[in-house]
Amino acid sequence: MRILVFGAGSLGTLVGGLLASVHDVTLVGRNRHVSRVSKTGLDIVDAESAHVSPAATTTETGHDADLALVTVKSFDTPAAAEALEACDVDAVLSLQNGMTEEVLESALDVPVLAGTATYGARLVAPGRVECTGIGRVVLGVLDGGTSPLAERVGKAFRDAGIRTLVAADMPRRRWEKLAVNAGINAVTALSRVENGGLAAGEASEVAHRAARETARVARFEGARLPNRVAREAIDRVIDQTAANRSSMLQDVEDGKRTEVDAINGAVVDTAEQYDYEVPTNRTLAALLRAWERGEGLR
Ligand SMILES: NC(=O)C1=CN([C@@H]2O[C@H](COP(=O)(O)OP(=O)(O)OC[C@H]3O[C@@H](n4cnc5c(N)ncnc54)[C@H](O)[C@@H]3O)[C@@H](O)[C@H]2O)C=CC1
Numbered sequence: 001m002r003i004l005v006f007g008a009g010s011l012g013t014l015v016g017g018l019l020a021s022v023h024d025v026t027l028v029g030r031n032r033h034v035s036r037v038s039k040t041g042l043d044i045v046d047a048e049s050a051h052v053s054p055a056a057t058t059t060e061t062g063h064d065a066d067l068a069l070v071t072v073k074s075f076d077t078p079a080a081a082e083a084l085e086a087c088d089v090d091a092v093l094s095l096q097n098g099m100t101e102e103v104l105e106s107a108l109d110v111p112v113l114a115g116t117a118t119y120g121a122r123l124v125a126p127g128r129v130e131c132t133g134i135g136r137v138v139l140g141v142l143d144g145g146t147s148p149l150a151e152r153v154g155k156a157f158r159d160a161g162i163r164t165l166v167a168a169d170m171p172r173r174r175w176e177k178l179a180v181n182a183g184i185n186a187v188t189a190l191s192r193v194e195n196g197g198l199a200a201g202e203a204s205e206v207a208h209r210a211a212r213e214t215a216r217v218a219r220f221e222g223a224r225l226p227n228r229v230a231r232e233a234i235d236r237v238i239d240q241t242a243a244n245r246s247s248m249l250q251d252v253e254d255g256k257r258t259e260v261d262a263i264n265g266a267v268v269d270t271a272e273q274y275d276y277e278v279p280t281n282r283t284l285a286a287l288l289r290a291w292e293r294g295e296g297l298r
């Protein structure tokens with residue numbers, strides 16, 4: 001399969017690098033990293049280990065591919081969609097956190113698959129990416145159900161050794177992931193604790209409230225996500241990733257823009273369509289945006 005990876009940062013470089021062992025992969029990213037990869041290849045280290053040589057470029061348009069994998073941060077999705085419009089790709093798959101697939105779908109006239117990834121990735125130097133945890137990619141049709149395209153992409157991932165599930169219930173899975181991220185990411189970022197710090201106490205209650213509100217909004221949207229399932233999901237992730245610093249906590253510590261708009265912001269925006277109040281998500285989004293506008297960003 002010819003695969004374009006749009007956003008060769010941590011996750012895109014790891015997944016694109018793994019795919020490059022059996023597929024024709026082009027990484028689209030920023031200069032020092034892509035020039036190192038095109039000169040000397042890419043080292044994948046830690047939980048996965050490989051040396052691969054995908055094509056790598058800073059040129060965003062004019063590519064021809066069977067699949068474009070979108071792995072930019074959620075706030076860069078509109079720019080990615082614009083660049084992909086000027087490429088000839090047959091299908092798109094997002095592995096991003098937050099509700100980004102709708103942005104891609106409204107801009108592009110090719111099928112957009114939904115995806116979630118629980119692999120951990122960290123770009124530690126140009127040409128070198130750490131796999132900090134082997135997780136799983138789950139992908140499927142955005143509105144649910146199955147399709148030959150989703151099966152083909154799932155097989156392409158599995159052929160490359162990536163643990164992958166093709167799921168028929170992506171609407172529920174996306175909302176479940178959003179509930180987990182709405183609770184854990186914003187609360188850990190604001191209280192500066194690792195994920196395990198949400199196992200009990202006041203911050204834990206705030207995280208659970210945000211997840212519960214998200215589950216309610218998911219049900220308005222037709223996704224089958226009972227509160228109990230959302231609670232079990234967030235508890236499981238807190239337990240399994242106790243030592244993690246969430247991606248949003250890392251962004252805040254690094255003075256970088258967060259994905260709050262596509263996570264808590266998306267819950268607030270969707271809830272408004274149903275005249276439903278989500279005070280916890282609204283407060284978390286407001287505090288993070290205030291931090292971004294104020295002293296936070298470097
Ligand atoms: N890093 C991880 O372990 C995981 C990340 N995710 C999600 O994956 C997404 C990406 O996360 P990371 O890889 O950590 O972020 P990152 O910031 O390391 O990577 C994004 C990359 O996209 C590049 N980029 C942005 N706009 C571009 C453009 N127009 N053209 C070319 N390159 C462009 C940026 O320069 C950056 O290198 C996020 O939504 C994140 O929440 C999900 C699961 C795990």
Ligand SMILES: CC(C)(CO)C(=O)C(=O)O
Binds near residue numbers: 244
């Ligand atoms: C699942 C979780 C919360 C793991 O840290 C994550 O997705 C993130 O940090 O963005």
